[in-house]
Amino acid sequence: MRVPILKQGPYLIASVQSALTDADLLQMRDDLARLVGQHRSHGVVVDVTALDVLDSFAARTLRTMAYAIRLRGAQMVIVGIQPEVAFAMVQLGLSLPGVDTALDLEEGLALLNRKTSEDHASEG
Amino acid sequence: MQRSDDRAGRSRQRRAQDELQASQYARSLIEASLDPLVTISPDGKITDVNEATIRVTGVAREQLVGSDFSNYFTEPKKAREGYQQVFAKGSVTDYALTIRHGDGKLTDVLYNASVYKDGRGTVLGVFAAARDITAQKKAGEERSRLAAIVDSSADAIIGKTLNGVVTSWNKGAELMFGYAASEVIGKHISIVIPPQLRDEERSILERLSQGHSIQPYETTRVRRDGGLIDVSVTVSPVRDADGNIVGASKIARDITAQKQASQYARSLIEASLDPLVTISPDGKITDVNEATIRVTGVARDQLVGSDFSNYFTEPDKAREGYRQVFAQGSVTDYPLTIRHKDGELTDVLYNASVYKDVGGNVLGVFAAARDITDQKKAETELQKAHSELELRVQERTAELATANESLQGEIAERRRAEQVIRELSTPVLQVRDGMLILPIIGILDSQRARQLTEQLLRAIRDNRARVAVVDITGVPAVDSKIANHLLQTAEAARLMGATVVLTGLSPEVAQALVSIGVDLSRLTTVGDLQGGIADADRRLGYKVTREGETALGRRA
Incomplete structure (x- = not known):
């Protein structure tokens, strides 16, 4: 199932609704990398609240996605990792170093706001 | 003288001729006699015999003549005494002797003998005529043998006239009825017939005198002591030499024991608690016992002669059942339901087989039913008990399930409590x-x-x-x-x-x-x-x- 991507102000929101196949993940990665440029978005929130499992491929893909988006000049935050999923990922060594995380969509957007204002502030 | 001599000579000659003729005549008479005739000299020697003597002794005439008379008897001494008696008394009559034939065959004879004398009265010898009484003796023996048979028979054998007067009464009759022959001979037979059966006797004698044959029949007789006995009676006509019926001979056999045996068998059948029934080949009831009467509620005389299948809830099945018996010889545990005339039903299992006469001909079916109502009831009760037990088991299971549930609840509660404690820690x-x-x-x-x-x-x-x-x-x-x-x-x-x-x-x-x-x-x-x-x-x-x-x- 293709992950729907919404534009919310300067941000894009990719809301994963169900378990994803590897192809779906790659498709989302490509879509986000393309849409960030297209919409001149400052940030991306990937909401995985609905997922109760994140395997190594998914974790790696999310990490590379974050790096690619940062290279495209935006920030990416992963939100909604459930407690069980988080601990399982840590135990598997998939701790997503260098990737921002937040509790939920709201926190994610708040984090993006802080980050982008910092950027603007430093620019300013 | 010459003439007179001649006359005398002629008369002598004629006399001699007459004598010769007379002697020949006498001789031929003697020879013609079928009885052995013999003349014996005073010293006991045979002087003449006839043809019959030769036949009876098997000895030739020449050898007989001159031989000793007593030689030819089984008891020579008795024979000698015999002819000595004749010489002494002049004659003997019916002197019994037995002649032995040359080949050993014996002939019983009675001797009649007398002396014969010449013109002067001098005894010349003995003339003896024997009468062969073998046949007569045999007949006598036969008669006494028959009498012995009659006498020794356990059956009462009674002779009577057509009027019913007893003419003979054997030992068997004496034992059976308790009267000695001397007491009843000449009396009327009705002394051994119970008063209510005297007509029967009369009609039998009547039919017999009309030349009808009488089938053996069973009846009751009364003994001298007043006791009744069951007898089987065979009556046969007694005819005279011309074939006229002059009386009756009656053979009575005591069948009290037999009757008792039959009564015993009957009482066994009656005593059976199982309904027993016999059925003719066309399906009609021929006999029933008391149990059958009870189970059907129908009287015996109504049952007998009625259709067997009438008394079942499924007549067709009942008919099929006895058809099977005739076809296969027997059936076992054939289930049927008897309907009492009040509507009460009895479940039975029939066991039936054909019964045959001595010649092996099938006379009918003997069927015994076993009442399995109680058995069925027991089964039903067992089933009820079983289902009750199951119900109880179910109830118990439900109780246990409830208990288990509450236990599970308690366990969950406890887990929650433990969780709380853990969380608090x-x-x-x-x-x-x-x-x-x-x-x-x-x-x-x-x-x-x-x-x-x-x-x-x-x-x-x-x-x-x-x-x-x-x-x-x-x-x-x-x-x-x-x-x-x-x-x-x-x-x-x-x-x-x-x-x-x-x-x-x-x-x-x-x-x-x-x-x-x-x-x-x-x-x-x-x-x-x-x-x-x-x-x-x-x-x-x-x-x-x-x-x-x-x-x-x-x-x-």
């Missing part, structure tokens, strides 16, 4: 919005550590926390495993968007962790809880000031 406290404090006291083993992780991560989600301060001041020792666990917990919290601040590492713990090479550099650590809270406040953007201080500060 590692309390997660929110001190400000977005800030959690976990003060850990006591030994931190791996199970408690895992629990700590679960609770912390869940609390982060539930309280939307962004910073969690974990204080391990109260933990006496931390090994590498627990340290790594704390690290993992911190990373998991980060994935959820929260930061873990670890506080209260004692000097011993810190040195121990360093010496075993645990890298806690990725973890935010602050010296004590106060510092940890302050750090958290900073991260969350809180600023804690004392009122006075602030006022003083402002003033300053």
Whole structure:
């Protein structure tokens, strides 16, 4: 199932609704990398609240996605990792170093706001 | 003289001729006699015999003549005495002797003998005539043999006239009726007939005198002592030489024992509690016992002659049943239901087989029914008991299930309680919005550590926390495993968007962790809880000031 991507102000929101196949993940990665440029978005929130499992491929893909988006000049935050999923990922060594995380969509957007204002502030 | 001589000579000659003729005549008479005739000289020698004597002795005439008379008898002495008697008395009559033939055959004879004399009265010898009495004797023997048979017979054999007057009465009759022959001969037969049966006797004698044959029949007779006996009677006509019926001979056999045996068999049949019935080949009842009457409620005389199948709920099946018996010789455990005339039903199993006469001809079917109502009732009751038992088992099972459920509930309750206790052992406290404090006291083993992780991560989600301060001041020792666990917990919290601040590492713990090479550099650590809270406040953007201080500060 293709992950729907919404534009919310300067941000894009990719809301994963169900378990994803590897192809779906790659498709989302490509879509986000393309849409960030297209919409001149400052940030991306990937909401995985609905997922109760994140395997190594998914974790790696999310990490590379974050790096690619940062290279495209935006920030990416992963939100909604459930407690069980988080601990399982840590135990598997998939701790997503260098990737921002937040509790939920709201926190994610708040984090993006802080980050982008910092950027603007430093620019300013 | 010459003439007279001639005359005398002629007369002599004629006389001689006459004598010769007379002698020849006498001779031929003697020869013609069928009785052995013999003349004996005074000294006992045979002087003449006839043809019959030759036949009876088997000895030729020449040898007989001149031989001793007594030679030819089984008792020579008796024979000698015989002819001596004749010489002495002049004659003997019916003197019994037995002639022995040359080949051994014996002939019983009676001798009649007398002396014969010449013209002067001189005894010349004995003339003896024997009469063959063998046949006569045989007949006598036969008669006495028959009489013995009659006498020795256990059956009463009675002769009577057509008027019923007893003419003969054998030993069997004496024993059977208790009257001696001398007492009854000449009396009327009715003394042994019970008064109510005298007509029967009359009609039998009447029919007999008309030449009808009488079939053997069974009746009752009365003994001298008044006791009744069952007898089987055969009556035959007695005819005279011309074939006229002059009387009756009656043979009576005591069948009391036989009757008793039959009565015994009958009583056995009647005594049977199972309904027994005999059926003719066309399906009609020919006999029933008392049990059949009871089970059908129909009287015996109505049952007998009626159709067997009438008394069942399924007549066709009943008919099929006795057809099978005729076809196969028997059936066993054939189930049928007898209907009482009041409507009551009796379940039975029929066992039936054909019965035959002496010649092997099938006379009918003998069928015995076994009442299985009680058996069925017992079965039903058993089934009822069974289902009751099952019901009880079900009830019990339900009770157990309920008990089990409540037990399960209790167990769940207990689990919840345990959970509460566990949670209480590692309390997660929110001190400000977005800030959690976990003060850990006591030994931190791996199970408690895992629990700590679960609770912390869940609390982060539930309280939307962004910073969690974990204080391990109260933990006496931390090994590498627990340290790594704390690290993992911190990373998991980060994935959820929260930061873990670890506080209260004692000097011993810190040195121990360093010496075993645990890298806690990725973890935010602050010296004590106060510092940890302050750090958290900073991260969350809180600023804690004392009122006075602030006022003083402002003033300053």
